[in-house]
Amino acid sequence: xxxxxxxxxxxxxxxxxxxxxxxxxxxxxxxxxxxxxxxxxxxxxxxxxxxxxxxxxxxxxxxxxxxxxxxxxxxxxxxxxxxxxxxxxxxxxxxxxxxxxxxxxxxxxxxxxxxxxxxxxxxxxxxxxxxxxxxxxxxxxxxxxxxxxxxxxxxxxxxxxxxxxxxxxxxxxxxxxxxxxxxxxxxxxxxxxxxxxxxxxxxxxxxxxxxxxxxxxxxxxxxxxxxxxxxxxxxxxxxxxxxxxxxxxxxxxxxxxxxxxxxxxxxxxxxxxxxxxxxxxxxxxxxxxxxxxxxxxxxxxxxxxxxxxxxxxxxxxxxxxxxxxxxxxxxxxxxxxxxxxxxxxxxxxxxxxxxxxxxxxxxxxxxxxxxxxxxxxxxxxxxxxxxxxxxxxxxxxxxxxxxxxxxxxxxxxxxxxxxxxxxxxxxxxxxxxxxxxxxxxxxxxxxxxxxxxxxxxxxxxxxxxxxxxxxxxxxxxxxxxxxxxxxxxxxxxxxxxxxxxxxxxxxxxxxxxxxxxxxxxxxxxx
Ligand code: G4P
Numbered sequence: 001x002x003x004x005x006x007x008x009x010x011x012x013x014x015x016x017x018x019x020x021x022x023x024x025x026x027x028x029x030x031x032x033x034x035x036x037x038x039x040x041x042x043x044x045x046x047x048x049x050x051x052x053x054x055x056x057x058x059x060x061x062x063x064x065x066x067x068x069x070x071x072x073x074x075x076x077x078x079x080x081x082x083x084x085x086x087x088x089x090x091x092x093x094x095x096x097x098x099x100x101x102x103x104x105x106x107x108x109x110x111x112x113x114x115x116x117x118x119x120x121x122x123x124x125x126x127x128x129x130x131x132x133x134x135x136x137x138x139x140x141x142x143x144x145x146x147x148x149x150x151x152x153x154x155x156x157x158x159x160x161x162x163x164x165x166x167x168x169x170x171x172x173x174x175x176x177x178x179x180x181x182x183x184x185x186x187x188x189x190x191x192x193x194x195x196x197x198x199x200x201x202x203x204x205x206x207x208x209x210x211x212x213x214x215x216x217x218x219x220x221x222x223x224x225x226x227x228x229x230x231x232x233x234x235x236x237x238x239x240x241x242x243x244x245x246x247x248x249x250x251x252x253x254x255x256x257x258x259x260x261x262x263x264x265x266x267x268x269x270x271x272x273x274x275x276x277x278x279x280x281x282x283x284x285x286x287x288x289x290x291x292x293x294x295x296x297x298x299x300x301x302x303x304x305x306x307x308x309x310x311x312x313x314x315x316x317x318x319x320x321x322x323x324x325x326x327x328x329x330x331x332x333x334x335x336x337x338x339x340x341x342x343x344x345x346x347x348x349x350x351x352x353x354x355x356x357x358x359x360x361x362x363x364x365x366x367x368x369x370x371x372x373x374x375x376x377x378x379x380x381x382x383x384x385x386x387x388x389x390x391x392x393x394x395x396x397x398x399x400x401x402x403x404x405x406x407x408x409x410x411x412x413x414x415x416x417x418x419x420x421x422x423x424x425x426x427x428x429x430x431x432x433x434x435x436x437x438x439x440x441x442x443x444x445x446x447x448x449x450x451x452x453x454x455x456x457x458x459x460x461x462x463x464x465x466x467x468x469x470x471x472x473x474x475x476x477x478x479x480x481x482x483x484x485x486x487x488x489x490x491x492x493x494x495x496x497x498x499x500x501x502x503x504x505x506x507x508x509x510x511x512x513x514x515x516x517x518x519x520x521x522x523x524x525x526x
Contacts, residue, residue, distance in 0.1 A: 003321050010080050010360065011081050011105070012316075013081075016100075021111040022139040023109050029259050031072060033076060073344065073345055076270060093123070100130075106127050108124060108137070110136060110155070111145070116155060125160075128160060131246030133244050136249050136250070137265055138251065142192065142258055142260075145172060148165075148227075161249045164235040164237070166250040166251065176255075177217075178216070187215060188260075207228055252268070276357075276358040276359035281385060282382075290320055293328065295318050296315070296376070299420075300312070301313075311365075321356070324342055324355070344356065372387060372418065373387040388524045391523065392422070393437075395465040395501075398434070408456040409450065412454030421445060434463055466507070467505075467508060469521055471500045471520055473517050478517035478518055489501045
C-alpha cells in the first residue's frame with residue numbers, strides 16, 4: 001500500500017475527560033469494537049485513586065499501567081485508529097497538553113450528572129487554541145443527570161464550543177429508553193449491560209411515524225418530537241467542514257459502561273474525524289504527504305525496572321515513512337541515529353514495526369538521547385511547535401542529602417527533567433537548584449524515583465516564589481542589565497535559557513515596568 005493510502009487510513013485521537021467521567025470505560029468499549037481486546041476489564045484505569053495508601057506508590061502503579069495504555073491502536077471499518085491516553089489528574093495536565101500535540105482530533109467525555117468539570121475546561125481550551133476537531137460524548141445516561149439542553153448550554157458557555165447534537169436521549173436514569181440518532185436517522189433502544197444488537201435499532205426517517213410511539217410510548221415520543229424540533233431550529237446543521245475547522249462540535253449521548261451509544265459514536269468518528277493533519281514547525285509547515293520522514297517526541301517514559309535504565313521515547317510520525325534501521329537525523333543533537341527495535345502498540349501488546357506512517361506513534365528505545373520536543377528527520381532542520389513547557393507554579397529548593405551520590409543526583413534530575421516530570425532552574429547568584437512543577441504530586445515522584453532508580457537522596461526546602469518566566473530581549477544590553485541588576489532573581493533552565501524568578505505578582509509587574517525592553521514569557525515556546 002502506498003504512503004498516501006496508508007495515511008488516509010489513519011485516525012489519531014485522544015480522549016479528554018475529568019477523572020471518573022468514563023474515559024477508561026469508553027476506551028475499553030472502543031477497543032472491544034475494534035477486536036483489539038476480547039473482554040471487559042482489560043484496560044486498566046490509570047487514574048490516581050483518591051484513597052491510595054500513598055500518592056507516589058499509586059503513581060508508580062499508574063506509571064506501570066500507562067506504558068501499556070499510552071497508545072492503543074485498533075482497526076475498524078478499514079481504518080487504523082490510534083487512541084492516545086491522556087492523564088485526567090490535574091497534576092499531570094502538562095503531560096496531557098503535550099499528548100494533545102500528537103493527536104488530530106479529540107473526544108471529550110462529560111458525565112451527565114456532573115456536567116462540564118474544571119479539568120475538562122482547561123484541556124478543551126488547549127484544543128480550541130489549536131482548532132482541534134472535537135466530538136462530545138455525554139456519558140452515564142443510565143443515571144439521573146442534568147437536562148440535556150442545559151448540558152448543551154454548559155458545553156457552549158464553559159467550553160466555548162459551538163455544538164450540534166447528532167444523537168438525542170429519550171428519557172434518562174430510570175426512564176432512559178434510548179437515543180434517537182439524528183446522524184443515522186434511527187432509534188436505538190437501551191438495554192443495560194451492552195446487550196444492544198441490531199434488533200434494538202429502528203430506522204425512523206420521519207419522526208411522525210407511529211413506530212416511534214410503539215417503541216418508546218406516546219408521551220416520550222411527543223417529547224422527543226418537540227425536542228428534535230427545537231434542536232433543528234436552534235442548532236446549526238452539522239457540516240463536516242465546520243467540524244474539521246473546529247467551528248462546530250457534534251454531541252452524542254450514551255452510556256459507556258452499558259456499551260450504549262458507543263457504536264454510533266465510533267461509526268460517526270470513523271466517517272468524519274480527520275486523517276493525519278499537517279504540523280507547524282518554526283521553519284515551515286510539514287505536510288503528511290511529503291515523501292521525506294519527519295516526526296517529534298511528545299512523551300518519554302522511563303523503564304520501571306531500575307536495572308534497565310533505557311526509556312521509551314514516543315514519536316509521532318508527521319510526514320513520510322519511518323523505517324526500522326534507517327538512519328535519521330536527530331536535529332537537537334546534530335547526529336544520525338538508527339532504531340533497530342521501534343515498537344508499535346496494539347492495545348496492550350507491543351510489537352516491533354518495520355514501517356510507520358503519518359499519524360502513527362512509534363516507541364523508540366532511548367538511552368538518554370531524547371528530550372520532549374526533539375525532532376527526527378531525513379536531514380532537514382525542523383523544530384516542531386506546540387510542545388511548550390508551562391511556567392510552573394510550585395517551587396522548592398532541592399538539596400542533596402548524600403554527597404557521595406552527587407553525580408547520580410544530577411544525572412537523575414537531568415533525566416527526569418528530559419521526561420518532562422518538572423522543570424529545573426539553577427540560580428545565577430549561588431548555583432542552587434530549584435524544582436518547579438505544575439502539580440504537587442511531582443515532588444514526591446521525583447524524590448521517590450531518584451532513590452529507586454538512581455540511588456540518590458534529596459530533600460526539599462520551601463522557596464517563596466510566585467512564577468518563573470523565561471526572559472528575552474531584542475536588545476542585548478537590556479537583557480544584560482536585568483541579569484546584573486536582579487541577579488538574585490535570575491536563573492537558567494536546563495537549556496541554559498534565562499529565567500526570571502518572581503516572588504510575587506507585584507515583583508513581576510515591577511520588573512516588567514522597569515525593564516520595558518525585556519519580554520517575559522509564560523511558556524517556553526516564544
Ligand atoms: P475515568 O477513566 O474517566 O476516570 O473513568 P472510568 O472509565 O474509570 O469510570 C469511572 C466510573 O464510572 C467507573 O465506576 C465506571 O464503571 C463508571 N461508569 C462509566 N461509564 C458509565 C455509565 O455509562 N454509567 C454508569 N452508571 N457508570 C459508568 P467505578 O465504580 O469508579 O469503578 P468500577 O469499579 O466500576 O470500575
